[in-house]
Amino acid sequence: MPRSDFRRDRDESRMRLSAQTSSVGRMSSQPAIEAEDLVKHFGDTHAVDGVSFTVPEGSVLGMLGPNGAGKTTTVRMMTTLTKPTSGTARVAGHDVVKEPAAVRSSMGLTGQAATVDELLTGRENIRLIGSLYGLPSAYIRSYGDELLERFSLTEAADRTAKTYSGGMRRRLDLAVSLVATPPVLFLDEPTTGLDPRSRVELWDVLRGLVKDGTTLLLTTQYLEEADQLADRIVVIDHGKVIAEGTPLELKEQSGKAALVVTVSHADQLQTAAGLMRDLVDEIHVDESARQITAPAEGLRDVHRVATAFESSEIVLDDLGLKRPSLDDVFLHLTGHRAEPTTEEEATA
Amino acid sequence: MTDVDISKAATAAVGRPEIRNTGLLRQSLSIAKRNLIHIKRMPEMLMDVTIQPIMFVLLFAYVFGASIDTDSPAGYREWLMGGIMGQTIAFASFIVAVGLTADLDKGIVDRMRSLPINPAAVLVGRSMSSLLHSSIGIVVMSVTGLFIGWRIRGSFLDALLAYALLLMWGFAMIWVGILVGSAMRSVEAVNALMFATMFPITFLANTFAPTDPMPTWLRVVAEWNPISSLVQAVRELWGNSPAAPDSAALPLQHPVLATLIWTVVITAIVAPLALRAFGRRTAT
Ligand SMILES: Nc1ncnc2c1ncn2[C@@H]1O[C@H](COP(=O)(O)OP(=O)(O)O)[C@@H](O)[C@H]1O
Ligand SMILES: [Mg+2]
Numbered sequence: 091m092p093r094s095d096f097r098r099d100r101d102e103s104r105m106r107l108s109a110q111t112s113s114v115g116r117m118s119s120q121p122a123i124e125a126e127d128l129v130k131h132f133g134d135t136h137a138v139d140g141v142s143f144t145v146p147e148g149s150v151l152g153m154l155g156p157n158g159a160g161k162t163t164t165v166r167m168m169t170t171l172t173k174p175t176s177g178t179a180r181v182a183g184h185d186v187v188k189e190p191a192a193v194r195s196s197m198g199l200t201g202q203a204a205t206v207d208e209l210l211t212g213r214e215n216i217r218l219i220g221s222l223y224g225l226p227s228a229y230i231r232s233y234g235d236e237l238l239e240r241f242s243l244t245e246a247a248d249r250t251a252k253t254y255s256g257g258m259r260r261r262l263d264l265a266v267s268l269v270a271t272p273p274v275l276f277l278d279e280p281t282t283g284l285d286p287r288s289r290v291e292l293w294d295v296l297r298g299l300v301k302d303g304t305t306l307l308l309t310t311q312y313l314e315e316a317d318q319l320a321d322r323i324v325v326i327d328h329g330k331v332i333a334e335g336t337p338l339e340l341k342e343q344s345g346k347a348a349l350v351v352t353v354s355h356a357d358q359l360q361t362a363a364g365l366m367r368d369l370v371d372e373i374h375v376d377e378s379a380r381q382i383t384a385p386a387e388g389l390r391d392v393h394r395v396a397t398a399f400e401s402s403e404i405v406l407d408d409l410g411l412k413r414p415s416l417d418d419v420f421l422h423l424t425g426h427r428a429e430p431t432t433e434e435e436a437t438a
Numbered sequence: 439m440t441d442v443d444i445s446k447a448a449t450a451a452v453g454r455p456e457i458r459n460t461g462l463l464r465q466s467l468s469i470a471k472r473n474l475i476h477i478k479r480m481p482e483m484l485m486d487v488t489i490q491p492i493m494f495v496l497l498f499a500y501v502f503g504a505s506i507d508t509d510s511p512a513g514y515r516e517w518l519m520g521g522i523m524g525q526t527i528a529f530a531s532f533i534v535a536v537g538l539t540a541d542l543d544k545g546i547v548d549r550m551r552s553l554p555i556n557p558a559a560v561l562v563g564r565s566m567s568s569l570l571h572s573s574i575g576i577v578v579m580s581v582t583g584l585f586i587g588w589r590i591r592g593s594f595l596d597a598l599l600a601y602a603l604l605l606m607w608g609f610a611m612i613w614v615g616i617l618v619g620s621a622m623r624s625v626e627a628v629n630a631l632m633f634a635t636m637f638p639i640t641f642l643a644n645t646f647a648p649t650d651p652m653p654t655w656l657r658v659v660a661e662w663n664p665i666s667s668l669v670q671a672v673r674e675l676w677g678n679s680p681a682a683p684d685s686a687a688l689p690l691q692h693p694v695l696a697t698l699i700w701t702v703v704i705t706a707i708v709a710p711l712a713l714r715a716f717g718r719r720t721a722t
Pocket of ligand 2: 158
């Protein structure tokens with residue numbers, strides 16, 4: 091069958107399905123992913139120790155935590171690969187223990203290590219998984235080409251995955267997971283080990299998926315990643331959820347934004363401090379950094395201070411608003427930093 | 439339309455293709471096909487059923503051949519062939535174990551287990567490709583044998599039965615391979631273990647030398663070795679050896695029946711252990 095026919099088939103099924111959305115609309119209060127008090131023990135190790143969260147349809151949950159926090163174990167329970175010691179979880183409304191087959195039909199998984207088949211070409215990897223999903227081979231061919239194109243793998247499509255770079259493997263792994271268009275996607279540390287450019291590229295791809303309506307649960311050790319992609323974040327450490335909220339809420343938990351002014355010449359620091367005292371309630375002067383810090387509400391404060399400095403003789407290096415990073419949040423919550431050390435990264 | 443489930447709702451926007459459960463056979467075939475592509479990409483994977491046994495045939499036939507006395511009508515070289523085929527098919531366990539451990543280790547098995555397929559497809563597919571792998575060895579051995587003077591001197595049906603017994607044996611060995619593959623953590627460990635066990639086991643038999651000149655205790659061990667029954671059976675069926683002498687152990691007196699019993703017994707004991715080991719390995 092020619093490719094275009096299959097494209098049309100897909101369009102038709104799109105219409106058929108969208109005709110049902112009115113009845114679905116009333117029911118979609120049900121979250122796409124749900125975990126209730128999930129526990130997993132390995133002997134004495136409490137890998138996951140009572141984790142609960144819900145992910146509304148079409149949104150992104152970032153599960154943030156350091157190495158060994160229990161992220162992979164949680165994902166493995168959600169994707170039916172390992173049974174919870176206790177607690178329940180549902181994916182697309184299906185219980186992961188009681189209806190594993192239904193769960194597997196509704197989700198895609200990209201594991202922590204890229205599990206593409208190294209001896210198969212990119213195209214063959216997609217074909218293998220597509221055929222295991224029972225998709226028609228003409229469909230796999232046409233949609234596979236579309237995926238390869240979307241993930242910038244068209245040129246490498248007929249090379250064995252062994253020859254791919256880390257970023258290409260990750261993208262292929264993701265493309266393979268998408269061949270059956272799962273409504274829910276689990277990504278376990280999708281960008282660990284990638285260079286910054288590949289990471290940003292992958293983020294763009296993930297944003298595209300979310301725009302198309304995919305529900306995403308992604309784990310990460312990178313605070314910036316959760317900040318960039320997630321609608322909500324659960325922070326986990328030692329198998330427990332220690333904080334939850336939107337990226338902004340979490341940042342606000344650990345303090346307000348600050349206005350930071352850096353003067354160019356040390357001898358103007360005191361003059362600058364005097365000027366600022368008239369404008370804001372309290373300031374903190376750091377002589378060695380030639381910096382003055384003050385609590386700020388928002389951009390209005392920045393504007394006020396900037397205007398004042400403009401009409402003075404003081405030369406500034408920098409003036410800006412500094413919001414607490416998620417790194418500060420993590421430190422605030424746990425007393426230790428979340429970013430992996432280079433050593434951990436190497437073994438991850 | 440009230441029971442529309444959420445998975446459809448979520449994908450209404452992207453138009454989801456229909457996932458079909460194509461059944462264990464088709465799923466296993468897909469996985470077996472993938473394993474065969476591996477062989478195509480790395481033909482050196484076939485060395486264990488080509489170069490290695492050919493080398494054995496040549497070494498044994500020409501180095502030891504002159505000094506080993508057998509009852510075969512066409513001499514040691516012809517007698518040797520049943521032995522080398524028995525060893526080749528016993529090594530099917532090796533092939534399964536190496537492949538399975540590699541897939542477990544690389545997360546391929548978990549990838550498959552996260553798909554809506556019959557969970558057994560991973561094992562069945564692996565078994566299919568491994569049996570084919572071993573069968574290539576049997577064909578290569580047969581052709582090599584023809585070159586050095588081996589002939590099938592029995593009836594066509596008997597010859598066929600001999601090949602069928604070899605395949606059955608391969609089936610039993612698959613379970614051993616799944617057990618070992620599930621228990622071991624790396625391909626290197628599998629190699630070390632299999633090398634240290636399968637080689638002595640396949641040598642401590644009637645594979646390469648007749649058992650009657652052996653010291654009594656060794657002879658008893660060798661003749662009760664299940665592989666000896668298989669080797670004796672194919673030799674007799676191919677007309678490469680007369681029936682075992684009255685002094686031989688019971689299984690060798692009725693080698694075809696003994697081989698059938700051995701394969702059933704091995705499968706009955708090892709298969710449940712193998713499935714449990716695989717289940718445990720993949721459950722965590
Ligand atoms: N199969 C297992 N057997 C024993 N302990 C395990 C197993 N898997 C994970 N763990 C332990 O559980 C804890 C959480 O691990 P994991 O879920 O992999 O964390 P993360 O993915 O956040 O790095 C760690 O202490 C880890 O050593
Ligand atoms: Mg992990």
